[in-house]
Amino acid sequence: MNRLALIFLVLAGCSVLAAQSVNFAAATDTTAILAFASPDGTPSLPSAPIPAPDFAPSVPLPRMAPELALSTYQQRASRQAQALAGYSANTVIRAELPDSTQHGEFELERHYIAPHTLTFKSLQYAGDGFVKTNVIARLLQSEVDHVQKDDPDATALRPENYKFSYKGTTQVARRALHFYQVKPRKKRVGLFKGHIFLDASTGSLVRAEGRVVKSPSLFVKKIDFVQEYADIDGFTLPVHMHSEARATLVGRTIVDIVNHHYQPLPAPIASAAASGSH
Template identity: 25%
Template structure:
């Protein structure tokens, strides 16, 4: 009986090792992410979408909501137009405009390379595999090589088939303000047709005075026009979109 148990455990260990041996190395994953970007960045010329921002602070019973349309150009730069606002006046006057202004600035071609999840900006470590929306993903820890305002420290989930980022979770590499104690966020992406597109952002900011404030951003109503033909595979998905 003991021999049977030992043989069974040995078989399990060998099977697990076989699976591990079949996994790509972390440098291969990152290289394929970069290749994916380079080959298919031109597949999406531009897109428009709608976003719903909801800011809540339960301690102070504050809530504000904003609906905006966003247009993302081929170079990744963005333009925003506010459709409607409601709720807490302080958020509408100060917080929402600052969010849009910051993202507009970060999307400019001269700034975008500072925020990209690449070997130039990050060190990577393989953690494990996971399943997101019934798709296999490689989970990598990312550590910024510098501490500029655009970088983050945390974890990414890379789709094992498309090598597109499906999820990012972490915190800013640089504290944005003395008045902020901590920030934790989760960004998710979903495959829409042949493109991976932002689906939602969830962040909780702990401030020294106001306590916890939650920001939720939902993305919907995508219009992808026009699609360019990839040189190799026709209209295809592109990880570039996750950086737009």
């Protein structure tokens, strides 16, 4: 496989696992979507110049204990895996190769049908042709291939895959968030070491950040990411991912994926209930 494709296969895994069922076991400020540093002092990845919506509830809700928030999140993720039949969304992908100053921006329509179908419709592209052909197009194909072969259970944020350590509470955009350190139990492609942030009132996943623990290629040195989520029509879906990779041949690669105008498709009630009973 082309070495560039190997880089973006991992990046695609980060975003697609989350998009399907919020099982990504892969920031929010009111002015910049990735503007705040980790509560433990670790700097976040560079901010993207994208305005962030304020998802804070208008009326404060009672705060959950950390253990209850984590348990609630895991239950929500499991239910969503059964209840989400698909979705459509607009996607903007921005890619940059800083070492060569090449960049590109691709706007597309994204259509997902559970569990293994993902298609894209091109809307417009601006930038270098090399980036479109060798970076973004490969990323999109990697996403499609990943969805076709995906095993959500292998990368879900569950005790079978991760160790969780509670680290405290932070306040972001008027929301109280519990944050946890997560460490994978195995060094497996698709898992990461880092932090997750849960809404202290609802248990919703708000943010995940860290480094992928296993690269699929010796030519890729590291992959770091920050991903933000929002609750949309009862489903928790990824709205932005910022990721950086470093490869032996192409140097730094920076990718931002923004999803907006989601239209989730709930599964029929009878079908979801039957699936949940197994």
